[in-house]
Amino acid sequence: MRVVESSVITNTVKELCITSNYCLNEDILKALQEGLKKEESETGKIVLENIIENAKIAKEEEMAMCQDTGMAVFFVEVGQDVHITGGSLTEAINEGVRIGYKEGYLRKSVVRDPIERVNTGDNTPAVIHYDIVEGDKIKIIIAPKGFGSENMSGLKMLKPSDGLEGVKKFVIETVDKAGPNPCPPIVVGVGIGGTMEKAAILAKKALLRPVNVRSEIEYVRKLELELLEAINKLGIGPAGLGGTVTALGVNVEVFPTHIAGLPVAVNISCHATRHAEAII
């Protein structure tokens, strides 16, 4: 049994909020730089140059890459041998968000109720997905999600007979319909299988994988590459102004599902696709 103080969790979360919003991840930066070489549109090239320059400015001047610093989404893996003291784990995480979004000069973008819509003023509550795992560590992954991209995401309950082609069709349609809105070049997270909500979580988890790392399952790896190629033929391009770099990558996660079902979720992410992690 290992004891972890909730204040350590709060502090860790605070740092993650700030780092994830200020610093672009290496895999995305590399993908943008490669995209710049491949992009066929002159306007597209200028957009990519500006995005790369923006990341540099944000890191150097210690400010958010994007003003939509997102809803704070967490994946937390709690080792079953950990004992947390000093208060509730959920409250410790929310306090970390509260402090991080204040000290990091990040935007407060959460409303208490989806219909009444009064801003909570501190970007809480966070959306937290917990997993209990073996061991005595706590792994905290933050993936702040802006809603320009989130709003373009979608989910469909396909029939098993729709098959792989049905899945491809839905993913490509979803990206095509989104067009310029999610701030291309995008990263596409796809979840196939499970139940309605499991597919959605798979799609979001898929966005945590670096864009240059392919699935270990052969047919899924092939699917990821085919989807990326097809999406980049849509012509949407950087900022949707027309071009050949519409997506930086497609990550697909799969899970067992019901004999009567084929749920597919598409979580679209922007050219920041922010995430950071820490292990306590």
Added chain:
Amino acid sequence: MINIRYVINTPLEKDIICQLKAGDEVSINGIIYTARDAAHKRMIALINEGKDLPFDIKGQIIYYVGPCPAKPGKVIGSAGPTTSGRMDAYAPVLIEMGLAGMIGKGQRNKDVIDAIVKYKSIYFGAIGGAAALIANKIISEEIVAFPDLGTEAIRKLEVKDFPATVIIDSYGNNLYDIGREKFRKI
């Protein structure tokens, strides 16, 4: 490649609007006003009640943005565009009242495009996500209405060399459609 960038000063005159075409790159100087969902809802309510808007809209440009808080010593925090489509329900009324231009990102619906053509307005795109870069083009900031809305308050911004692209011109040409068609292979 020669990249011509037209310098635009606000307030925006109709004859300038009519010279601009979808795809033109511009540098905007002068005063622009910020507003997004909540502020637009309130502005339409004011109009419906026969009251004045918080600022004279004729010839002005509205920038769809909810900025981050400013760090000490800075004018404003990161301030890139939000998705314009959410303001489509409100834009035609404002355009009819004289709103000269809008800056945002993402598609507009048919009602907005029709209003842009009918009343000679224009829609500019700023690069979504280039929020730190854009913040450096904002040289002053002042809340002029709805401070209780925090990031969604109406702000009066003075901008210098604010980079934008004409997405929908006053003739209804739409760069999102033109660009996609040019590079579509599927």
